[in-house]
Amino acid sequence: AQKITQTQPGMFVQEKEAVTLDCTYDTSDQSYGLFWYKQPSSGEMIFLIYQGSYDEQNATEGRYSLNFQKARKSANLVISASQLGDSAMYFCAMREETDSWGKLQFGAGTQVVVTP
């Protein structure tokens, strides 16, 4: 069963606007971590932001913030004041405490295109 679901395959956003990327997850673990990565066309996966399941506050890192709704099992990424350099693929991922491998489970990604 798919553990991470990203329902938006692609979206356009205008420069300086905010954009929200959806992510829902499925786990029976009490302790887990949620991660967002950015993958530009060069291919490298760039870590953006982390949210722990026990963190009471939503995570923020510069222009990135995470809208964490635990009861709904959603962890949406908000990018404020979009820039042309934000054009990339964005992946949501989860790491479960009971997974001794430390495996990251990825969603299919959302392609974001920022237009002038």
Next chain:
Amino acid sequence: DGGITQSPKYLFRKEGQNVTLSCEQNLNHDAMYWYRQDPGQGLRLIYYSQIVNDFQKGDIAEGYSVSREKKESFPLTVTSAQKNPTAFYLCASSIQASGSRDTQYFGPGTRLTVL
């Protein structure tokens, strides 16, 4: 600069040949991972290693092999037994393998094409 390097960036292989992808990290991380990415998809785990001289199969290990003789290095061999090896390969590392909090950091990737 601390980070993860992968080489080569692009690799072409004839069918029936084995090929080795390099991954080196100078972050002093214990755990290292290999992922495979196919077009339009997320990443899938091939192999992981928690410590030197130890490694475990991930979800799609068939047709691949690894070694971990040094903490800094985790090379991946794509063997001729791998049915569909054309893909983008990403290496990652984290401080340790266990725990939900540790962030995995990725290298720039190797794009393998089988001709």
